[in-house]
Amino acid sequence: MRIRLNTFLSALGPFVFLFAGCNSPEAVQNMPNIVLVMADDMGYECVGANGNIEYKTPNLDRLASSGIRFENCYSQPLCTPSRVKIMTGKTNARNYVNFEYLSPEEKTFGNLLKEAGYSTCIAGKWQLNGLNHNYPGNQDVSRPNHFGFDAYCLWQLNHTRAEGERYANPLLTQNGTDLARDENAYGPDVIADFLTGYIERNAGKPFFMYYPMVLPHEPFVPTPDSPEWASPERRYEHDTVYFADMIAYVDKIIGQLESKLREKNIWENTLFIFTADNGTHRSVISTTQAGDVTGAKGQSINTGNHVPMIVSWPEKIKEGRTFEGMVDFSDILPTLADVAGIRRSAYFTDGESFYNVLNGEKNRLGKEQVFIHYSPRWGKFKHNRWVMNGKYKLYRDGRFYNTSADPAEENPMTGLSKNEEKIKERFEIMIREKEMEIPFDQNDTEFKIQKYKE
Template sequence: MRLGREHHLGFHQRHVMLLLIAATLIVWNRPASSSVAAEKNQRPNIVLIMADDMGYECVGANGSKFYSTPNLDRLAAEGMRFEHCYSQPICTPSRVQIMTGRYNSRNYVRFGLLHPNEITFANVLKDAGYKTCIAGKWQLEGGFKGPNKFGFDEYCLWQLTRRPCRYPNPGVEVNGKTLDYTDGEYGPDIVSDYLVDFIQRHKDETFLAYYPMILPHWPFQPTPDSDDWDPTETKEWPRKKWNRKHFKDMVAYTDKMVGKIDQALKTAGVRENTLLIFTCDNGTYEMIKSPFQGRDYKGGKGTTPNAGTHVPMIASWPGTIQPGTVSQDLIDFSDLLPTLAEAAGASSKIPQDRTIDGRSFLPQLKGNEGNPRDWVFCWYERNGKREGNNVKRYARNQTYKLYHDGRFYNVPADELEKRNLKPGEIDTETKAVRQELRAVLDKLVAEESEYSYGKVPKKK
């Protein structure tokens, strides 16, 4: 019996060894794509969409009854909607801040320019192995190689080296080539088609797609879905023809393009492994008045009150973000770089040789408390000038806003900032908030001396 038992154990051990060898061979011979897939399941694809000149009041999920945004409303219902996201007051400052994770006081040098010494979220994710693409509006100079320098493998852009028509029969630059369309094509369709193609080509890899939209920036004119669309148009409409009807059509087409990208992710089979974030670069153009919350809400683009900087933000990540979540956390545009980097497992790639002002809100997206902000900060001078009294600086929370010159407002009660709160009107709790915001301003204003770019060459 003893010999039989030893014989049985020997067979068992040999059987286990054979199984281990077979398993090892399977691992050794596993296709590379399986390893990529395993890694990809841990690192999401990322799609960041930023509309142009479309304030908080333009989205149905935020309470609009005037604009049609069914795709955005659905994404909000399926994901997370932020009620306190704040941009810069105008396009280039917002683009610089969102891409670099740094306040404009540190790196904004001139309208229409991203300084070549800056590092973007695309650089960070590309260094981490992501395939990267930008499609839409550039407006940051740098020539044909500019997008590549800032981390994008591919691009399809309007306003890279020139400023032709952007809507009917547009002109764009695609990976170093200039293309002009003459058969009734529509600019937003051209750039979004490129993005859809990028998603399809890289569905088996991990990718970043950045879509700084052309829409719904002026000139306000018909879209292909408007009843007065004219595909033979070759020029932008003059200001005297701009109107709210066509702005409304353009907001609807913005929403349509968001739905198009969302559907492309589903068609490619990658939607559940994709974090999609939608926001806007600044408030609505000032001539547009929108029915909102029982009043006419005047656009505030280029100004620092709420209408100029309060923008929509929606995040969708099926299976990760709890559907129907509404966040009251403060978000500013510097937060996108660290958030995308953390989502991509690339926080170690964030540059250490400069101050990054953003704070990741990835934990909140995953349903955790995270480390939410107590304040957001704005430094704004349209042309980057640092001398004189034109620079506007403020810090704020969800309720109170303090400018560096001492003006202090209760924003929900005074969105137009008409009534500066006087010391006698401030209770103990509010006084403590004011002191906290003053400390933030004093610190960040003192750090403006770190600005090191000096005189910037004039635009060619």
């Protein structure tokens, strides 16, 4: 009896999906560890390797010199939109619901890597249960487990910021239990200790560690390395003067993680990625070799979502180099999936893997531009869409900018050259294609809290 191939595959559909993300025990044992660190509100201009001459980032600079420094990595301009995008690999136009919320219906890179045989953990900032919007399950302390993480130590899981801050005397929840408050404790240290302990316990098997940092988000306060920390009453002193100390502490923790990985003799086969969720806070001005850069968190200009990305993987990346191709946060999930040997049929993504860049097979991605859909539903930031490359940007309303010459986007371009006309036309085609696939909601142009209603 003959059976049509498509009928046979349809019958096997669930099983094909199940095994598409799995690896044999032998393959699992040889898979690299993956550490993904995402700083909070730290633009491209904050790293010495990217030209900063004000802040101290020796560990990141060293990783950049021996690994790959990405010149054109773009997040979303605000935290929750970036977290949803990086975790799911999808444009916000598909699955962004509201600020501080990730729908339980989504599948994250935690789920994918766990299914592939990885031990998984997450530590740092959560802020995805929908606490301020009355979504069902907003007090669910198992939500990180639902998204694929075996262990966690998190701020703002089931407690709001008003209940407890992230720095001095932090309010953190670890594996379902609130940690005891301690006025002498510093949240980033507690989280770093959790992560180094996780490495210690899991060094003999492949693990995925996702570290969405709480640093260097405001309030800008002293760190334990700041002289002012010695005075308990000054630990809550808010001033942008402490931003430099907070960046230095980001770098310090990066060094601690690397040291622990080296101590366990697993650094060589660990893919270590550092990036940030969006641009620097707008009250911060950073000094670089090219001049002062004012942060633009939340805004659609490039300094709002141009973020650092540094990748180290000594077993694959043998010498330092700079990658100038375009990368956005939808590309992270498919890259991690390729690293873990997960078949593309196991997930959906809007991104393109840059795995071949990591293993040296090619020095460019196929994409020449990126598409950004931005609908933050927070503050007064507007709903928008644009296409960009490293030099030009086109908004859906037709405004076209040379962002290299006009970074503040004050003067829309006119009198285009033939080459600029071609670039603009290519961008227009991409916007039209995206609008046909995912229509733009004309009514979603103003800020509105979307309260859940029974």
